[in-house]
Every structure is written in C-alpha cells, then in structure tokens.
Amino acid sequence: MTGTTKYAVFGRRNEGDDTLHLGTVSAHSDRLAKTYAYNTYDEEDWNYLAVVREEDLLEVEGGNVRREVPQ
Amino acid sequence: MSEWPAAAVDYVQAITDTKLVLGHRYAQWSLAGPSLEDDIGGSSAAQEEVGHVRQLFRKLESQGRDGDWLRGDRDPEEFANASCLDAIDGDWTEYMATIAPVDRAAWYMLDAVDRDDMDGMITKMGEDEYFHLEYHDARLETLADESPEKLRSTLAETLPSALALIGPENLDDDADPLVDAGFTSQSVEGIRERFVDHYRDLFADTDVSLEDVDWDAPDADAWDETRRRVGGGGIRKEDLVQIRGERNAEFAIE
C-alpha cells in the first residue's frame, strides 16, 4: 500500500495486567489503523487497546539504540 | 414468545436476509482486499453476520417461519435482501461502497426495534456493528481520496437501494405501522433521516459528490413492502448454491 503509515499496537488483557506491545499494523489513516488493530489482534477481549504511529515512538534504551558516545 | 404483527415479521425477515447475503458477500470478498488487514476484517465480519443471522432465524422461527426455508430452501425472489447485494460486479472499491450503506441501514433498523425480549441480543449485535461501521467509514474516507469517481457512481446506486431497505419516507411517526404497534421506537422516516445525515456528513469535505443520489427513493407506490425494494431480481443461482451448501450436501449433519 503506498502512502501507508506503520503503527505499533499495544494491549492489556485485564485491569492490573502489564501493557504489551502486540505488533504492528499498516494503514492509510489513524481511524483505519484502530479498526485494523481491533480485528487483527482479536485473540483477546482486550481491556485496553491502542495504536501509536511508529514514527512517534522514540526509543530510549534497547531496540535499535546504541549507547555509544560518538567519536 | 408473543406474536408479532405481520409487518414486524417481514421487517425482521428483511434485516435477516440482508445480513445473510451480506455475510456471504463479506466471505466471498475476504481474500480480495488491498491489504491483509482488510481481508482479516472482512472474514471477521462474515462470521459476525452469520452469528447475527442464526439468532434472528430463531426469532423468526418462533414467529412461524420454517427453518429450512429460512436457511435457503427457497427461490432468490423469496429473499428480502437489499437489492444492491443481489450481485456485486466490480472491484474492491465498488464492493466497499455496496456493503457499507447496507450494513449501516440494517443496523439502524435493528436498533429501532423496541422489544424487551430482543434487547440483550440487539445490544450484543451492536457491539459487533460498532466496528463494522467504523471500519467502513474509515475505508470510505480513504477511498474518497483514491477513487472519488468510482465511489460516486457506485453510491448513486447503492444508497437508494439501502434507503429502499429502510422504507419509503411516507412512513413517518403517524403512518408507520410498526411504531403504532410498539414494535419499533423510531419510524422509517426517522431512520432514513439518521442514515442520510450520516452519509452527507461523511462525504461533505471530500471529492465525492452525492448530487446524483436519489435521496427520495423509494417511490412509495412502487415499493415492495415484503422484499423492501423496488423492482424484481434476486441473488444469483451460484450464491444460492453456496448459501444452501448444495455442493457438500452429502456431508451435512442433521
């Protein structure tokens, strides 16, 4: 799909549980991304489900962050 | 269960048949979407519609409709589905512009039913429908950018067909027999208004013109009140073969 944005999907099973990073969806709009997340990650009746544009996700540690002082 | 007025049985039959054919269209198109997420959503909606249909079948059986007849032992002309679902010849955009208004119209009609003994069932259906309708609108918004002309021409056919399913505008608060009988809490005219407003708003700031849409359809005199459409026609033989499960009849379990 041209012009799509990648979204990270987060969910929590029950109140009191940890929030999990479930995966991603790619969509043309925020509204579409929400419905994609609802259908694609339908293995649970989530207590909380959210999407975040991946470009808005700023990694601080882990992932592809290297803790090296530039030369 | 108490007996419904005859007009109410026809009303629920039309919702049910529309959902039956709609569920089948969802399933047929479940591999044809532009992304895997669309396909997953379509096959999910297909199951949910079947889920709704089998509960509605039980209600209709309690009103004397025959179970086998309901499940497909009848001619295409005996199905009271929205006419635009009879056949969808086109691509995925045309498919989306066909099913979206129909799913919404059928939900508004159900939502108008005001019966204590159907309240929980309809609430449960609404939980599914919320996401169907959200998804459709989100998709129609993106398609309005990508192919406004195709949307325009398809909606010019499908919106009047969905309006015919809801019913003619002369069925207002004073004239709607279902409101009079206390079966629905909103008249056909009220449902139409809700429906029309929704689509006018959705496309207001897009390149999709709804000027050609006949918002007054259906003509009350030409309207078939049983099949809730204007004119004849019906689903194709091939659809009926699939709905009946004819090809695999030998594997059916009673």
Added chain:
Amino acid sequence: MPTEKQLKKQLQNGKMIESEAEMTEGYKKALKRILLVSGDTELMSAPAYYDQSLNAPSIDARASCISVVQDELGHGHIAYRLLEDLGEDRQELIYEREPHEFRNTYGFDQHLENFAELVTAHGIFDRAGMVLLGDIYENTSYAPWKRALTKVEKEEQFHLRHGETWMRRLANKSDKTHGRLQDAVDWMFPMGVEWFGMSDEQKRNTEQLDYRIKGKSNDELRQDWLSRTLPLMEELELDVPAHYDEEADEYVLEYDMPVAFDQENKEWRFDEPISWDDVIDRWRNRGPANEKYVNMIQSGEVSVQV
C-alpha cells in the same frame, strides 16, 4: 557485534534476540528465510480453504470454516510484519511477487475438492503447521516471534478441534462419507509426511538449529506429527501407510520416503522412490493451484461463476 560462531554459542546458552541490531548477517538471513516460508504457508492456506468454506454444508459449518480462513490470514500477517520489521516490504511480498516465487508448503498448492478434504486439511495439515510452530514457540531465540505465536497456538488448537470433530462426524455418518475421508487421507497423509523435509541423515538444516531459530530437527518434528496424527487415524479407522514400531519405539513409514506423486490424479506412487532433489524440484515448480491461489489474494476482485 559477536562473530557468527560466538552468537551461535550464546544462543545455544539461551540468549534471546529482540531486535535487528543484535543480529549477525547469518542469523538475519536464516530467520528471514523461515519467516517467509511460514508467512507464505499461512497465507496460501487461506485461498486453499476458501472455496469449500463458502460451500460448507451448513451455515454453522460455514462460519467455523471462515473463522479458520481469518485465523490463517492473521498468522500470515504475523510473519510478514516481522519481515517488515527486518526491512522487507510487506506489500511487495504479498501483492507483487509472481506465483512461483511463493515459498509455501506444497500442500497448499493443491485444490481441495470437497468438504471432506477441507476438514481433513484442518485435521492433518494444520496439525503439521502446529507442530512446526509449536516447536518455534517453545524453542525459538527470536523473542518477537515467540510472543506473537501465543495467538497462533490458541487458534490452531481450535482448527484441530474443528477438523477432528468434523472428521469424526463424517467417519460415523455413513460408509460413503467415511470413504470420502479415506480418499482425502490417501493423498494428504503422505503430503503431511513430506512437509517436514528431508530426513536428518541426509541433511540437517543446521543453520536454523544452530541459531536456535527452531529447536527440533526434521525427523523429530515428523515423529511429533505422526504421534499425534496416527491415533486419530486409528480411532476413525482410516488406513495410512505408517504404524508404531514398539521395538524401535517410534513411528515408522511403510514406504521408502520420498516417493513420486502423480499431481493430476492426486496419487502417490509408493513403489516409485525418488530423490529429495526431485521433491525439491516438484516443490519449486509449484503445484496445480499455485497460480489460482496467488491470483485470488492479489486480484482485488471476485470472479463470479455464472
């Protein structure tokens, strides 16, 4: 960055990989390869199951079968999005490859011609998929895949249950439907055997094992699958060319794998042994429904038979 050898050692000691930054080139290549096979196999099972699902014998059966199609699409989605996270273009992988470029298992290049074949596929093909993914779920060093497979495990349980329930129903319904099941099993069982690839003594896919992307060898997985499939075949009185050998304490085939397959008639020629190279060639040439299935996924249209 560790060397390939160092990383393999760390992985054998239980190290988990979370992101691309921690991967050596070798690891990434091996991971991408198995993800592509997994994604393609899940994806192509959807069109393989589609026709008979739409033609299921009852409305309830149709809903269950469509749910299996949805699950398979969802499982495909997992593999492709993981590939996307590793730099591949998901849209290109799904919508722009030629049919012969897909790497799905040969079983999903076959036409399923009736409902008995569909439920047998749920009962024995999905079990093969589950054995493979179950091993990865338990043993893989790639953490994002492990997490995603929780969903798959749960859903595949249902596919098996669905397949077994329907196979049981058809086995008990009549001699005729039992015969239809037997016909399905006749070509699908050996295909399931072949699914796990060449035997360990001929070749171990050591890269995937050394990197602990998966945990069990081809023969171990095949034994797993046989140990779960054969009891069902026995219960339903379906004949298959394999049995449990008490002395060897393992399941043994009653033919010399691999053997020739007559694609047109869906018949195995058990007295015609071939080499694994021949099998790989057959797989690479793709099966009879390959083009049709890829087109169904890529077309954006539904062809109506009138």
Added chain:
Amino acid sequence: MSAKQRTGGASGPSHESEFVQRRRAGASTFEEQLWTELDGIPDPHIPVSLVEMAMVYDVTADDGHVDVEMSFPCMGCPAYDMIKNDVRSCLRVVDGVDSVDVDVVWDPVWSKDMLTEPVREKMRNSGISL
C-alpha cells in the same frame, strides 16, 4: 454425595463467579449434579470450563427433560454448534436424563465481569485469556 450437593448447591466451588453462584443457587440436588457435569466441559479455545466461563446461565430438570440456558462471549463464535453439542452429549448420558434442550440467551449480555479472579489467574498462567 458431596457436601456441596447435600447443601443443594447453596455455595458453589470457589472458581464460580457471583453471577454463576446466583444462577446456581436454587438448583435441586439433581440439577447440581448436572451443573457439575457441565463444569467438566472445556471451552475449545481456552483451558477453563463453560461453567467457569460463566457461559452456562441456568440448568433446570423436569421429569427427565433438561433445559440449559447459555450464552456466548461472541455471537459469531466459530464453535457455536460444537459447544451446544458438547452440552447436549455431556448431559444426555447422565442417569435420569432423557432429553436436553439448549437455549441460547443474551440477557444478561455476557461480560468479562462474570469471571472470578481465580479463573482469570488460571487463564493468565496458561498465557492466554479472553
């Protein structure tokens, strides 16, 4: 006969939600036995029983005929007919049962609130929940 059955099911097992306990409260000794049988049927997707899932709403026995009222977490449940069959075949073999009817109801609408913490814990430990 267990203590629970002697008390006519006034207090069900601890994994039962308040909702189920209330539904089960008026059960006769025989109906209690049927509830216990149903408690042995696993949900096809997850390792808890249909009773623990609060999908069984009511069980009434009358002269060999049993009516079961049940609901589903989702209306499009792919295991709809399988679960109904499970319920029927589970009860039909019980001594004193001649026929079983399963009635699917949506009032009240099933919700996760009907599950107890121990049941949720059980699901959590198996890595899955609803």
